[in-house]
Amino acid sequence: MTAVAEQTNRGVRGPVEDEFDPRTRGIGLVGKLAVFIVISVVAAAATEPILLGAVFVGLLLLTLSTGLKPKTVLGAIKPIAPVVVILFVFSSLFYKPATARQDFAHTVFANLVQTDFITLTISAGGLLFGLGIVIKLLLVMIVSIYLISTTPTEQLLAGLQAIKVPNAIGLMMSMAVRFIPTMSSEVATIKDAQRARGAGSSRQAGQRRQPVQGTLPLFVPMIVTSMRRADTMAMSMVSRGYGFTKERTIMARLHVGFWDYLAVGLGVVATVLFFLGRASLGFGIL
Amino acid sequence: MTSNDAQAVDEVPQEARIVRSTGFFTPIRISRMAVLIALSVVGAFVKIPTPIGSPALDSVPAYFATMMKKWDWKEAAIIAVLARLLAAATEGFPLGLPVQVALGIGNASWVAVVVRIARLRFGYIAAIVATLVWAVVISLASPAMLMFALGLDFQSAFALGLTGIPALLIAAGIAVVVGAAAARAVQNTPLSK
Numbered sequence: 186m187t188a189v190a191e192q193t194n195r196g197v198r199g200p201v202e203d204e205f206d207p208r209t210r211g212i213g214l215v216g217k218l219a220v221f222i223v224i225s226v227v228a229a230a231a232t233e234p235i236l237l238g239a240v241f242v243g244l245l246l247l248t249l250s251t252g253l254k255p256k257t258v259l260g261a262i263k264p265i266a267p268v269v270v271i272l273f274v275f276s277s278l279f280y281k282p283a284t285a286r287q288d289f290a291h292t293v294f295a296n297l298v299q300t301d302f303i304t305l306t307i308s309a310g311g312l313l314f315g316l317g318i319v320i321k322l323l324l325v326m327i328v329s330i331y332l333i334s335t336t337p338t339e340q341l342l343a344g345l346q347a348i349k350v351p352n353a354i355g356l357m358m359s360m361a362v363r364f365i366p367t368m369s370s371e372v373a374t375i376k377d378a379q380r381a382r383g384a385g386s387s388r389q390a391g392q393r394r395q396p397v398q399g400t401l402p403l404f405v406p407m408i409v410t411s412m413r414r415a416d417t418m419a420m421s422m423v424s425r426g427y428g429f430t431k432e433r434t435i436m437a438r439l440h441v442g443f444w445d446y447l448a449v450g451l452g453v454v455a456t457v458l459f460f461l462g463r464a465s466l467g468f469g470i471l
Numbered sequence: 472m473t474s475n476d477a478q479a480v481d482e483v484p485q486e487a488r489i490v491r492s493t494g495f496f497t498p499i500r501i502s503r504m505a506v507l508i509a510l511s512v513v514g515a516f517v518k519i520p521t522p523i524g525s526p527a528l529d530s531v532p533a534y535f536a537t538m539m540k541k542w543d544w545k546e547a548a549i550i551a552v553l554a555r556l557l558a559a560a561t562e563g564f565p566l567g568l569p570v571q572v573a574l575g576i577g578n579a580s581w582v583a584v585v586v587r588i589a590r591l592r593f594g595y596i597a598a599i600v601a602t603l604v605w606a607v608v609i610s611l612a613s614p615a616m617l618m619f620a621l622g623l624d625f626q627s628a629f630a631l632g633l634t635g636i637p638a639l640l641i642a643a644g645i646a647v648v649v650g651a652a653a654a655r656a657v658q659n660t661p662l663s664k
Binding site for chain 2: 225329361408
């Protein structure tokens, strides 16, 4: 491979630039992926709310230490509040206290329904199980936010390239992210144009009155405009020579540093210890 | 090509050769998929207020793509998966990334295969019916995902799946109708090529 091709494949940045880039310090994509896998596995396998609560606090501290604002995390949780409540109620009521491993979970406060097919009870075990399920849900949500929101897009694309995902998929994703604000402003423009021509605000999509009727006049022009935009974009891609070389160059390299190795190592140890403790002592099981 | 030209090409190093991409990912496909994915994310912010929640319209572009006769079915599938993931990322991954990936793949397979076959063989009404059937199927299949990802027991996962059916039916019904209307508007214009 020629020096120029090697330089292009390596990207424009060298190891010195990487060392001083603040985004490559701390845990990188590989470490975050390890954290994501470990927490997803623990969330799926554990049922005890104390263990899940401890993992939740640790994850929250880790997420907030990356500079992510608590408002962002709360903002993500708020819309699913009804789901959280439904999940808590269903999982608490359907829980069978007799199956609990710990004695205090066997306490039954009230038998609501008791038939051959269905048993609904309010029990200490049920309430703890419901709490555990809610913490699990929050765990998988926050770890997903941690993985995606705290990783720069270029690093994610480098990760996708490393696992041999076609370059076009990464390119599409980055182009889509780039166009979200443009599309949002276009939606506002179309709404303004319709309002200026006498369309009542009550017929706008997402409004309380007649919300469904408003979607058709909003989306059809949006899609037509999008097609025009795609046409122009394809022409500019061709004029810039897209698809004329075999390999695609990428600015960011997948950086694996000390913190990544530490995260992977700790993740493996924690997972092994968790499953050993679960199998021998019933650790993490309600 | 003369023998001299062929010899000249052989002398060029392998990495320096220019090879035009002729695969599935052509510039027009990439750009229209990217734009439609972005539109899906914008659609995720347009909520339909209902008594049982506010379903969003993030799947409209995927339905639009599947209704377009001249487009490849894979385009609709890719739009459905990536749009679901990006829309979920903007909402903070409700139910977590693994469930969203599973939902995206399931949705993409149904939209790009079943709804498309219904549209091509029997028309728009059949496609709308196929979509509504899917909304019920995914609601009944979601307990398996919830049991796997959250360790829920069968009864509570099933009950949760049942409660999701009305909101999913409303969202899917509106999305497929809007997608079909947009496809009818664009179908016979140069924009559909």
